[in-house]
Amino acid sequence: MSARKGPYxxxxxxxxxxxxxxxxxxxxxxxxxxxxxxxxxxxxxxxxTEKVLTQQLRELEADGIVHREVYPHVPPKVAYSLTEAGTSLNEALAPLGAWGRAHMTHLEATYPQRHPT
Incomplete structure (x- = not known):
């Protein structure tokens, strides 16, 4: 897990x-x-990658954003879902997503200038 920066x-x-x-x-x-x-x-x-997916899910779980449910089957079944905090975070990100959609064409057009190869 990555180190937190706090205090914020x-x-x-x-x-x-x-x-x-x-x-x-x-x-x-x-x-x-x-x-x-x-x-x-x-x-x-x-x-x-599987490694990064595992890492990101673990961090989100540690932060209380994602819930990991293990079902006692053979083989074991694991499902991930949003917690209440995860749902509220997703709702808070909705306006940012709307801004991104509204500006996506411009951002994609300027991408080569912002990130020269």
Whole structure:
């Protein structure tokens, strides 16, 4: 698990610390659709490695954003879902997603200028 930066300067600083990383907001979005197993999440985010997916899920679970449910089957079945805090975080991110959709064309058009190869 990554080290936390706290103490925080403000609430936004704390929130960004929780969602820091390329995949966490995408995992929140995926889990907003309902509980999913590890393989379903992996297929839904094909560019994420199993190692990174495991790490990101563990961090979100440690932060109380994701709940990991283990079912006593053979083989064991594990499902991930959002906690109440995860749902409220996802709701808080909705306006940011709307801003991104509204500006996506511009951002994609300027991508080469912002990130020269």
């Amino acid at each position: 300067e403000c609430g936004l600083d704390a929130a960004v610390d929780v969602i820091d990383g390329k995949w966490k907001v995408l995992l929140l979005w995926a889990l907003a659709q309902g509980p999913q197993r590890f393989g379903e999440l992996r297929r839904g985010l094909p560019k994420i």
